[in-house]
Amino acid sequence: MRLLEALNRVSLGQYTLLEKEIIGSQYCRLVFLAPSVAGAAQPGQFVMIYPPNAGVQKILPRPFSIFAADRETGQLTVFFRIIGTGTALLSLSEPGTELKIMGPLGKGFPVPPAGSLLVAGGIGMAPLVFLAASVKVELNFIYGVANSEQFSCPLDYINQPNLVLHEVTEDGSRGELGSAVDLFRRLLPRAEAVFACGPRTMLEIVARDCLDSGVAAWVSLEERMACGIGACRGCAVMTKNGYQRVCSDGPVFPVEEVFFHGRT
């Protein structure tokens, strides 16, 4: 039923790329004019973008968390790490070209209560920036990366009046020295709820600590996908209810569903 509801608002179409920014050597931000996608997007949902000039060489679309969606301007932004040929092809697209996009897809985050703690590891910040921007309540936002070069998100996206940003790098080159997990452990006692996205090892620790301390928590998971709409069963993740589809049962799951005995 959840899937049906989500799919009712999904569109599949060609959308114009308005803006492209390459950040450092590894990151890319793309802004599309996609009113029907942006208008329906909820934080935590994702879109499938079809790499350009492909279809034979590359046959799969690529899933990206929605980084920003502006109902009024119809702009949809994704922010990703250039990590393989699919993302490399997308990063070569020039503004003015049209790309095929399907979305918004999947089940997003619930509305965070005041005092929520958002924990972002690396590029996992993308869906959490959208989540933070969607509410007015006070939030703590941990943004942990390996070094300052990986601090990819432009601050004007995160610097909102309702949000206390905690920057942390593993080499101390920016913000605090340490890991997102160190900060998370310090801030957890004051957290009303936790929302996390990042590397699997980070999510496992976040989930275990939240379960131990009884704090409600949600994580956004990542898995390779083919269809993006629940048909192919390619993006399965083990949950306490058996294999679930990251694309349509998730990508956001309550931690007790996916980290039920310390594994996913």
Place this chain on the structure above:
Amino acid sequence: MAEPDLRVNLGGIKLQTPILAASGPYGSGLEYPKMAPCGALGAIIVKGISVDPWLGNPPPRLVETASGLLNSIGLQNPGLKFFVDHDLPALRKLGPKIIVNIIGRTVEEYAAVASELNGLPGVDGLEVNISCPNLKAGGMAFGTNPALTAEVVKAVRAKTVLPLLVKLTPNVTDIALIAKTAEEAGADVISLINTLSGMLIDIEKVEPVLGNAFGGLSGPAIMPVALKMVWQVAETVSVPILGMGGITSAEDALQFIMAGARAVALGSGLFYDPALPDKVKKGIAGYLQRRGISSLSLIEGSARKGDTNNEPC
């Protein structure tokens, strides 16, 4: 000239178009029609159904390859009861004919699914996936051995009056022998090909990419292999053939028809383009129209031109 006639009779199933959704990528049959209309499809082949639910394989379950897709989903499915109670009533309303792909670990399991589906309103045919490992034969796939193929097809045939498609695995020495065996055991249609067996290794983690290590390769990469096998099987059997394997365009589909297939199925191609069925239908119709051919059936096997003595390389 008038619109060319795309209708075909696939082993007793009368199809409005020769384009089917292959079992697997199209899921339960209910997900894609919400994204793209399914009116161009003559039939939907529902993802494999077993007696009891199958959990599927551990993730990662898929990875893109050069012009292809390697998957080890593991035939995850909700089982026969869920299919009949939940999916079938909704599938009946879609329009295209419904063919149910059936799977099992033993001959008895295949027969049980066939028996339950026989005579159910809304089921227009069965497709037997004989690529499953046979638990009683040390995990050997039914479809790699003529005796096991005959056994499972006969068992299903005995339980159903529905048109029966048998879907062959390409991972065999002599596909024509298996096709002939399936025909003699009662197949009304031969479907081919299923995925080619393959694997990839992650050199950073120093382990196979797929959770199941081995997977099945699909997509444009396998299209020439599939086409050649359809050609070979068309030489051998007299029942119609449903051709599939890496089709991403009307041009690909036409090649399968000219090699001897009566109809074609689309699989991984749907991932890149959910609207592919419509494009293939229009492309086929346009080709026929340009050449003044009134009916698709006139070009079935047309590339063969009596040439039946090819070197086996």
